[in-house]
Amino acid sequence: MDKLILIFLLLLQIVYVEAQTPEISKIKQQIENAPSKPDSVKYYMFRLLDHASQLHDTVIGKTYSHIGIQYNKLAILDSSEFYMKKALEYTENYPKVHGEMYLNLAINYRIGSRYNESLEASEKAIEMFKRANYQAGVGRAYGEMASNYNYMLNSEKALEYLKKSIAILSEEQNTRELHVVKQKLANLYYNKGDYAFARDIYEEVLPTFSQNKGTNYYSTLLTYADCLIQLEENYSDAEAALNEVVDGFKTLNNIEYMWLSLSNLAYVYEASGKIEKARQAFEKAHQGLYQLKSPRFMETSVRYLEFLNKQKQYNTALAVIKRVQATSKSKRLKMNADNEIAFLKQAIATYSQMGMVENSLQAFERIDFVKDSLHSAVNEAKALELQEKYQNELQRENNLVLASNNELLLEYNNKKDKILMLSVLSLALILVIGIVLFISSRNKLKMQQKLVATLENSKRVLEEKNTLQNQLRIEREKTLINKERELVEVSLEMSDLQNRILELLEHRENPESSQVLAEKLNELLSQNNYWKYFKGKFVEVHPAFAKQLSEMFPNLSDNEIAFCCMLKLQLSTKEIASLMGLSKEQVTSKKAALRRKMGLEDDILGFEKLIEHLE
Incomplete structure (x- = not known):
């Protein structure tokens, strides 16, 4: 009797699962039909999770991870990380899938420039793949670690892990992933400035990637086009490639990379003499990345500023500078040292043309501060500049004097009566030159001292301003707490x-x-x-x-x-x-x-x- 009851309950469960399967299949089909619409994919995946009781843990984990990927496409990295970590909770007992979830998290960290955390997640993925005896996964994880080291500008480490990855994937005869790793190798040579070699590798892997025109294909095509730009050999092919990239990322709804690609296309327009097209493309890319609060906003702003300065559109350049300065305090939009120095140089060029001397001085001060040598850099640079200029002028005048003396010596044998007169003239010339150089050096030293005093005063004003801003921030926080308590x-x-x-x-x-x-x-x-x-x-x-x-x-x-x-x-x-x-x-x-x-x-x-x- 007990066996009959058990069989009956089992049949009921099978009938229940079968009754729910059509709904789940329908949702999965809807997800497949909207691959380029992250918001739609998220919606259907959340609907799929409503049937979690009928899904295997690995399916639930992959679904959470894919939700995180959609947030990544929308450049909402916090939410992306949240759901990718959520995926790990459901796959702990399945090493291969667990490794895949860690690898997705590692990629998310890398895109957010959190390289050390990405390396840790990649190592976790390798540990899981080795436990599952999944060598192709180990090879992919090594490739991801190489990408991190590539972005960290550690080419030796990147090359080390690329060699490991290529060896494993070649042995596994995994052609698709092998081409992905070769793409990373091309990225390494690209970052080292070997654009010709990088171009050749990109041309080798692009036909394979074009079979599935997804994010990876368009990202590779974007970098390939930049190789052509850097080599200055084929702007027409670069323009065609970038137009395809812009359209591709737009179709995939990857808006951040669409604007980044448009910025590169603007550069090609400028190099090709299509100035108006370049201006429109730069402006759209700048505005689009600003609205997204993309970390790449600062990089494109520098290129846009350089273009505006070349075209003498200084009022527009000032507006761009103000926007960059207003957003630079944002954690996501914070500039790295190279971008900030490049930005400040372009800002100085704009300020100089607009006669904004105080702003130029503040920009110079900020450059020195970024280089961790506020006072020493100003004093040493100016002193070395004056000293070098003084020595060059003195050497030049000494050369003139020596040449004059040589001429006197040559004429001495023939015209003894002119020796005294020429000697007097030579001594007078040296005396005049010495006096001129002394007066010039003294005036330049005064100017230097005045400039240093101005910079010190600017620093003091800036420190007072920062102190006041901190006090205002503390007061605002207190006010918020009081309002909340009062509410x-x-x-x-x-x-x-x-x-x-x-x-x-x-x-x-x-x-x-x-x-x-x-x-x-x-x-x-x-x-x-x-x-x-x-x-x-x-x-x-x-x-x-x-x-x-x-x-x-x-x-x-x-x-x-x-x-x-x-x-x-x-x-x-x-x-x-x-x-x-x-x-x-x-x-x-x-x-x-x-x-x-x-x-x-x-x-x-x-x-x-x-x-x-x-x-």
Whole structure:
């Protein structure tokens, strides 16, 4: 009898799974039909996770990782990292898939310029692949490590890992991945400035990549086009390649790389004499990367500024400089030393043409500060410049004197009567030159001292400005904390007042005689929704919270987002119930429903961290 019951239950489970399979298959088909639309892919993947109870853990893990990849395509790297780490929780017992998840995370870190973290994730991937005896995976992970070292400008390490990767993939006869690693080798030679060799390797791998025109193909074509630009040998082919890249990334909805490619195309237009096309392309790329808050915004801004200075469009250049300066404090848009120095040089060129001397001095000061030699660089550079110029002038004059003396010696044998006169003239000339050089050197030294004093004063003003800004920031933080505390206290006091009135009505001594009064009080209380007051004040304290939440989970309703606002302030279940006019049980149920809708049904800790993480 027990066996019959077991068989019956098994049949019921099979029938249940079969009944759900068409819906899952439909969602998977929808995902395949929208590969170039990250927002649509995310939506369908979240729908797929609604059927998590019917999916294998590896499928759930891969789905979370693919959601992270879509956020990566949208340049939302924080969300991308969150979901890729979420994927690791479901694949721990499956080494090969676990290694794939770590490799995806490593790529995400590299794209965000977090190279050390990317190397750590790659090493984890190698450990998993070796445990699964998956040599092709080990070869791919070595290739990813080589990419990191390539970006870190450590060509020796990059070449070491590329050799390991090529050896493994060649032995495994994995042609596709072998071409990917050869592409990385081409990238290495590209970064070393060996554009001809890099070009030849790109031409070898591009036909294979073109069979599947995805991100990798267009990225490779983008770098290949830059090789042609650097070699200055074939601008027409470079222009054709970049036009294909721009269209390709637009189709894939990879907006960041689309704008980056357009910036390179603008450079080709400029080199080809198509100035108006170049201006339009530079402007669109600059504006697009600014709106995305892309880390590559600074790099393209420098190229745009150089173009504007060449075309003498200084007013536009000033607007670009102001925008870059306004965004340079952003963590994502922070410039590296090379980009900042290049930017400051172009800014100085603009300031010089506009007669903005003070701005030029501040830019010079910042360049020296970046090089960690504010005073010594200014003093030594100026002193060496004056000394070198003085020595060159003195040597030149000495050469003239020696030449004159030689002429006197040659004429001495023939014209003795002219020796005295020529000697006097020579001595007079030396004396005049000495006096001129002495006066010139003294004036230049005064100018140098004045410049140093001006720079020191500018530094002091900047330090005072920074101190004031820090004080203002601390005051703003205190004000925000006070507003938040005031919001919660006032709202809870109003809610408590409402509850006390209801309690008095419920326990009044003579219900019958005060029935009319009770009904009127209840009507007044129902008309005053203190939750609406709380919601309006919350937006003043945390203006970005609701927007960020909507971007991450577009399927949430306004009421659900409002509920998350309550959780953001870490109010108790009782306090939330009071403010929203709900029971404690309703509040608990609402939390569970919200987690389920966000794909975090069983992950209470992850849900709480997500709410706390958002601003």
